[in-house]
Amino acid sequence: MQQTAITAPHPVARARRRQLDLLPYLMIAPALLAIGLFSLLPTFYGMVISVYRVEFVQLLSFVGLANYTGVLADPKFWNSVRISFTFTAISMLLSVGIGFALALVANQAVRFRGLFRTIALLPWVTSYVVTYLIFRWILNADFGLLNALFVEALGWPRIQWLGDPNLAMACLILVNVWRGVPYAMVLLLAGRQGIPQELYEAAAIDGASGVRSFFSVTLPLMKTALLILIVLTTITDFNIVVAMLVLTGGGPGTATESMSLRMYYEAFNYARMGSASAIAMIIFAINLALTLVYVRVLRTEKYY
């Protein structure tokens, strides 16, 4: 049997290995540069702007926390906070719940599974603006498909889908859920498919029913995927602007004006970049808090 002689490392080889230790860093350098330029730097600049009085894009005078106190003292800001949390919570729960259900269905060995998955993904691949514009038409009280084909066909009076404050919020949530469910389905399907089949077989041998298997096998082992999805969906829904901007403009009145939309109006309607940045920093702080919660909860015991 031929044996490889063990020899001391050659000095040149040692030096080459030291040089080549830089390789991993070089490989991630472009990504780090992109994150720094397009994410960290703007965030830092936003922090700077938020403590200045800003005239369009010119920093005028340092005002400390005046922009923050001005924002926090505005009742409309707290209205937008309430709306953001309401929208995010309901939207996230529905997206994750329905997405989970669809993931379980998509995992079954049923006929036309591929077709089902394709159709289920369609809302996700449609552009945000296109989606909301189309739904704006569908929900139009006078010309919309919903009233024309269903409501009036049943002899009911036209419903002001986007004109009633409560209904407008409900429509916003449902359209967002329609768009977000495929993403949840894809993520959770991947998580579901990562669970070994043997565990279900073992559970069946032990006499576990389908429901028991779901709560004892599926749910615990999908905890990581669920948490990832919940955090990503929460952050996405909390930051969304396009939905409100296109579908309702924040109306009727301020019934659907989220924090992000308020920030948009402050920045581009009133040219108050300082206040807008203050709102942006508050949103950032909330997102950071949610992410920290996720990181803490994710430190869980592994099951396998």
Add this chain to the structure above:
Amino acid sequence: MQSQGFSRRRFFEKMAGVAGVAGLMVAGAGCQSIQEALGPKTGASGGVAAATLRYMGHFTALGDTARDRAQKQIDEKFKSSFPNITVQWEQTAWETIGEKYMAAWSAGTAPDISLFSPANTTQAVRLGSLEDLQPAFKQWPDADQKDLSKAWWDTGLYGGKKYLAPLLLFGDLPLYRKSLFDAAGVNVDEIRTWQQYTEACQKVVKDGQGRNPTQAGFDESTVRVWGWHQFLARGSGAGIPHFGQFTQDRLGKHDLGPPDWTADHWTAPEMIESVQLMVDWVLKHKIQPRSSLTYNLEDADNKFVSGGAATYQFGTHRFASWREKMQFPPEDAVWARYPTWDGKRWGPVMINHWSMGISSKSKYKDQALELTKFWMSADADLIMSDVAGQQPKRTSVTSNPIFERPDLSFVKLFDQAAREWSAPLYSPPIRPSDLYIQAYHQMVNENVPVQKALGDARDAYNKLLAEIPKDQLPQ
């Protein structure tokens, strides 16, 4: 030990290849930038060097509306006069032109020419983003300068500098479906007060059982043709209906104007009374659909042209587009004069505009000025009137026989109305439209008393105004 599969040498060779290709692309782009930076090329025409001008607007040579077609015709004439100047059109929704321009200017990527309205002019001027065009205009031939109307010269004037060249000068006039009012026994030319207007609309509005709003059992959910509507959605750029007319009519002043630009008059008793009527149109008189609070401008246009409303009003500059889409005989839509509160005279016409402005950072100001001058010529003005149904800006064009056509009959009416009583729409230093519409929605949807809603809006506006140093307020 020799590694298997992954070869560092092959990897670096590949990376070098990719980097080389990327470098060539960057160098190519850089060469083009250098060429542009070095300036004009040969082939100048009319004493102006070659350039590609970026023109941002909501009606351009790319679209298909009447105004787009007019732009295209003017562009084709421009190309034959200036073959080495190319216009790169950037079609943009009108509601967002202002903020897009200011954001682009701040980033150094603003188009050379953009369209401006009263909603976004002052902010653009305060940003320093617009070039003063007065020196160039004063070099135009005397005949041209005198041919342009006073309203043209007054628009975009700040502190003695003129930043804009109005492309469209227009105003609101009410538009009536004559047959509907005739059937109701109303002569639209005799509607002189807002109360008469309300009563006339109530006669036209009928529910599914033929009842009008003054009759018991009226069911607004079955109404097919409403009296009046407007675009009133949040974020649509709308304000409180007829607010500017009411301030002119009842207070004898501009809504928001120099020298102080405050909104203190918003809660004057006359304004509260007037706005209460606007709210009652939805809640009490039932001549306006509640759904109008979700309309954007396109929705409102479509509502009228599809026969869903007996009256309408918005800028005459959109009339040509409406005519093309009307689902009733266009002759049935007749223009009239605005009523007033007491009916002693016809109401004021508020002169609105969409104007061309040149970016102060444009590298091709000479070419942009040539283009602006061409677009303000008599030929271009006639095309705008003939093809796009626009109010002419030049006196010489006003006398053209095309204005005898039925579709352009509003031109003479507008001209007469404007001469009797008109006021320009100023561009306030703070955009009030979102404050107005929030107040209006509160009044209609949440039953907030008019005085409170207007008071809150006034306070919010004045607070924002106070943040601007007084020496920076436009005069």
